[in-house]
Amino acid sequence: MRDNPVKATLASGGCAFGAMVFEFFAPGIPQICRNAGAEFILYDMEHTGLSFETLKNQFGLCRGHPLVPMVRVPRGEYHFIARALDAGAMGVMVPMVGTPEEAAHIVACAKYPPEGRRGAAFGFAHDDYAGGDVIEKMTALNARTMVIPQIETAEGLANVERIAAVPGVDALWIGHFDLTNFMGIPGQFKHPAFLAAIDRVVAACEANGKTAAFLTTDDDWVRDYAGKGFRLFAYGVDQAMLQQALGHGLGVLRTAVAAGRKQR
Numbered sequence: 040m041r042d043n044p045v046k047a048t049l050a051s052g053g054c055a056f057g058a059m060v061f062e063f064f065a066p067g068i069p070q071i072c073r074n075a076g077a078e079f080i081l082y083d084m085e086h087t088g089l090s091f092e093t094l095k096n097q098f099g100l101c102r103g104h105p106l107v108p109m110v111r112v113p114r115g116e117y118h119f120i121a122r123a124l125d126a127g128a129m130g131v132m133v134p135m136v137g138t139p140e141e142a143a144h145i146v147a148c149a150k151y152p153p154e155g156r157r158g159a160a161f162g163f164a165h166d167d168y169a170g171g172d173v174i175e176k177m178t179a180l181n182a183r184t185m186v187i188p189q190i191e192t193a194e195g196l197a198n199v200e201r202i203a204a205v206p207g208v209d210a211l212w213i214g215h216f217d218l219t220n221f222m223g224i225p226g227q228f229k230h231p232a233f234l235a236a237i238d239r240v241v242a243a244c245e246a247n248g249k250t251a252a253f254l255t256t257d258d259d260w261v262r263d264y265a266g267k268g269f270r271l272f273a274y275g276v277d278q279a280m281l282q283q284a285l286g287h288g289l290g291v292l293r294t295a296v297a298a299g300r301k302q303r
Contacts, residue, residue, distance in 0.1 A: 040166055043129045043183035045079050045107045046209060049250045049271060057081060059254055059273040064093050069101045079107035081273055085134050091122055095164060098127030115141055120148040121157050127164040130185030132212055137194035139201040146207030149186050151177040185209045187252060191217035196236050203243040210250035210271050211240055241268045
């Protein structure tokens with residue numbers, strides 16, 4: 040079975056870089072992201088209306104590329120986590136995790152016994168429809184699956200050290216906008232309280248051998264958060280990047296046309 044090079048890289052202390060996809064679930068997206076240098080794609084189900092059928096198609100399109108498919112499920116419930124993994128996800132991110140008990144439940148949903156309670160089905164998308172020894176498969180799937188709770192509530196922040204200590208958790212992903220909302224400082228990403236929260240999450244990760252993760256949307260955030268000790272990054276929001284690039288291009292066109300008319 041395919042392994043998960045992103046998980047291996049992070050476990051060895053390295054960094055991994057990829058894309059988060061919210062809007063564009065076209066057949067070419069995995070190849071486009073890989074051509075851009077992405078090591079993983081993280082698909083969003085929380086805010087987008089993305090269906091499992093479309094998600095499964097995207098995972099299939101990732102097959103054959105050195106590209107790790109992951110997904111943010113809507114909530115930390117078994118029927119979201121296990122279905123996403125059976126469809127081919129190599130990692131699951133779960134929003135608004137507030138307690139270590141929630142984190143332990145998420146791990147249990149993502150792992151086969153004895154590490155968890157994931158139901159067994161083989162010869163499906165997650166094992167590339169192949170045969171083989173089921174004990175070896177369960178061991179390999181448990182090892183390759185990433186579990187990523189999001190820290191984005193006041194409760195999650197208060198419990199971040201205990202969440203980071205849960206066995207089977209691989210990374211903690213800051214949900215920056217929701218975290219500021221729940222802290223009562225919406226969108227204030229330079230607020231001292233938010234910056235202190237970021238430092239606390241990174242410290243909890245480092246103390247427990249876990250990876251701090253973040254979605255960056257501009258170059259300044261990239262530099263700031265790389266310097267803070269984050270090691271797992273997605274860059275940009277797909278629809279925003281298209282809109283910005285298109286807006287820039289159209290602006291250049293309008294300026295050029297206007298200049299050309301004045302010269303006539």
